[in-house]
Amino acid sequence: MKIICVNCPMGCPMEVQVSGQEISVSGNACSRGAAYAKTECVNPVRMVATTVKLKNAAIAALPVKTAKPVPKGKIFDCVKALKGVEVCAPISIGDIIVPNCAGTGVDIVATKNVGFAG
Amino acid sequence: MRDVDVAIIGGGPAGLAAALGAKKAGADKVLVIERDRELGGILNQCIHNGFGLHTFKEELTGPEYSARFIKEVLSGDIETSLGTMVLELGSDRVLKAVSASGIQEIRAKAVVLSMGCRERPRGALNIPGSRPSGIMTAGTAQKFVNIDGLMPGREAVILGSGDIGLIMARRLALEGAHVAAVAELMPHSSGLKRNIVQCLDDFGIPLMLSHTVVGIFGKDRLEGVSIAQVDSSLRPVPGTEKLFPCDTLLLSVGLIPENELSKMAGVKLSPDTGGPIVNESFETSAPGVFACGNALHVHDLVDFVSEEAQEAGENAAAYAFGEAFSGSSAEVVPGNGVRYVMPFSINPKKVKNNMTLRLRVTAEKRNAALVVKMDGEQVLKRKKMVFAPGEMETISLSGELFAKRPNISRIEVSLEDK
Numbered sequence: 434m435k436i437i438c439v440n441c442p443m444g445c446p447m448e449v450q451v452s453g454q455e456i457s458v459s460g461n462a463c464s465r466g467a468a469y470a471k472t473e474c475v476n477p478v479r480m481v482a483t484t485v486k487l488k489n490a491a492i493a494a495l496p497v498k499t500a501k502p503v504p505k506g507k508i509f510d511c512v513k514a515l516k517g518v519e520v521c522a523p524i525s526i527g528d529i530i531v532p533n534c535a536g537t538g539v540d541i542v543a544t545k546n547v548g549f550a551g
Numbered sequence: 552m553r554d555v556d557v558a559i560i561g562g563g564p565a566g567l568a569a570a571l572g573a574k575k576a577g578a579d580k581v582l583v584i585e586r587d588r589e590l591g592g593i594l595n596q597c598i599h600n601g602f603g604l605h606t607f608k609e610e611l612t613g614p615e616y617s618a619r620f621i622k623e624v625l626s627g628d629i630e631t632s633l634g635t636m637v638l639e640l641g642s643d644r645v646l647k648a649v650s651a652s653g654i655q656e657i658r659a660k661a662v663v664l665s666m667g668c669r670e671r672p673r674g675a676l677n678i679p680g681s682r683p684s685g686i687m688t689a690g691t692a693q694k695f696v697n698i699d700g701l702m703p704g705r706e707a708v709i710l711g712s713g714d715i716g717l718i719m720a721r722r723l724a725l726e727g728a729h730v731a732a733v734a735e736l737m738p739h740s741s742g743l744k745r746n747i748v749q750c751l752d753d754f755g756i757p758l759m760l761s762h763t764v765v766g767i768f769g770k771d772r773l774e775g776v777s778i779a780q781v782d783s784s785l786r787p788v789p790g791t792e793k794l795f796p797c798d799t800l801l802l803s804v805g806l807i808p809e810n811e812l813s814k815m816a817g818v819k820l821s822p823d824t825g826g827p828i829v830n831e832s833f834e835t836s837a838p839g840v841f842a843c844g845n846a847l848h849v850h851d852l853v854d855f856v857s858e859e860a861q862e863a864g865e866n867a868a869a870y871a872f873g874e875a876f877s878g879s880s881a882e883v884v885p886g887n888g889v890r891y892v893m894p895f896s897i898n899p900k901k902v903k904n905n906m907t908l909r910l911r912v913t914a915e916k917r918n919a920a921l922v923v924k925m926d927g928e929q930v931l932k933r934k935k936m937v938f939a940p941g942e943m944e945t946i947s948l949s950g951e952l953f954a955k956r957p958n959i960s961r962i963e964v965s966l967e968d969k
Contacts, residue, residue, distance in 0.1 A: 439744045483725055491589070512726075
């Protein structure tokens with residue numbers, strides 16, 4: 434499996450070999466690369482940041498994110514689960530907007546404080 | 552006419568940190584003037600995460616990062632004027648601002664310039680073709696999607712692989728648009744590796760290096776763009792044009808510090824950064840006028856903006872109390888392989904515990920070292936596996952180096968072989 438390291442501008446092109454429990458990484462210039470390649474190979478995860486519709490506020494969209502990184506393959510499931518979700522101000526950072534999004538066990542939380550503006 | 556100690560122009564990350572710095576340093580009347588309806592600046596539309604790792608040791612989204620500073624500002628006896636735009640600034644530090652309640656004149660003992668930067672627009676690129684709707688900067692599209700909840704289009708091409716362009720490629724893809732390609736004139740991207748992997752590769756969006764947009768088609772609405780390969784002198788290669796049907800073209804082709812007001816106040820600007828020429832205290836060529844953030848030089852990390860701006864605010868407060876920042880200084884010169892070094896001059900007597908230099912290299916260089924020389928004498932060498940123009944470098948010089956050399960006249964930073 435080929436993985437490009439994202440830790441620094443070197444962008445080492447790494448090759449990861451998995452045989453049973455053994456994961457070997459080559460092409461990395463430092464240990465951070467090896468650690469990244471292993472995670473990326475076994476369980477790649479990403480934070481998802483997007484918006485939901487917002488009512489009673491000066492802005493039309495409320496920024497939200499997954500409270501923790503979710504599996505890479507679940508990114509679109511999370512975004513789809515938020516389609517049609519609409520919330521009303523006031524909202525505080527950390528408010529849970531959708532619990533357990535798309536069965537990931539991870540909540541979608543607000544990332545902005547928004548006051549009421551009727 | 553009303554009087555304040557420190558007037559801060561712009562309430563983005565730089566202005567917020569400058570206000571806190573000025574207050575901490577004891578300034579009584581600190582005023583932040585913000586043109587938008589809320590504080591936070593560009594962070595309001597940067598809803599992706601990755602901010603604040605240096606400052607808070609955790610990755611925050613833009614609005615979360617700014618909220619921490621806004622909370623402190625609002626609880627810190629600092630006045631904020633929202634929906635207010637500064638129209639004029641004189642070298643006497645009298646400024647004229649307009650808001651819904653009319654025009655007001657403010658006389659400040661010290662001013663902090665923290666207006667941020669602007670995106671290079673289509674007009675700066677000379678792309679031939681018609682002028683349909685659907686062509687905008689990546690930041691404009693970012694505001695449409697993340698604040699106004701509107702999609703700019705369904706089929707997009709992005710010109711330029713700066714970080715905002717990459718972030719917007721992912722954002723549009725997440726919202727269901729198809730991003731056909733990101734075209735980059737240079738043979739490498741100026742964006743972070745992380746963004747290339749997580750914003751393009753994750754979504755199967757191709758990055759076309761050494762390619763540019765050479766034609767724009769459509770009358771009322773954009774219908775397509777033509778992308779061609781460029782040669783080593785960056786000229787389009789005839790016969791390589793390819794048509795990409797699209798209704799949206801986003802431009803992510805560079806940021807320019809915003810300094811219309813600085814010019815009005817007689818502040819000298821640098822052709823290398825596009826921002827004011829400042830000394831070690833972030834004071835510009837106009838006494839009592841300080842600059843920080845992206846108005847000073849374009850940053851990649853907001854953490855450094857906050858650090859710098861807090862210092863600028865502290866110094867502005869000190870100026871308001873009567874401290875002078877002039878005096879004999881050493882000039883700071885970019886040597887081989889270095890595009891610019893911030894600040895432009897250092898008065899050794901003003902250096903406290905240590906002095907932070909921030910700089911950008913001209914081109915990518917592997918297995919190299921940054922070398923600092925004071926009057927020809929090497930005082931620091933920092934090796935690294937790779938230096939890239941897209942990553943601002945930070946060098947910290949100890950106060951001792953300056954204490955021992957109170958009369959130096961020249962500090963040079965260069966990029967050399969390891």
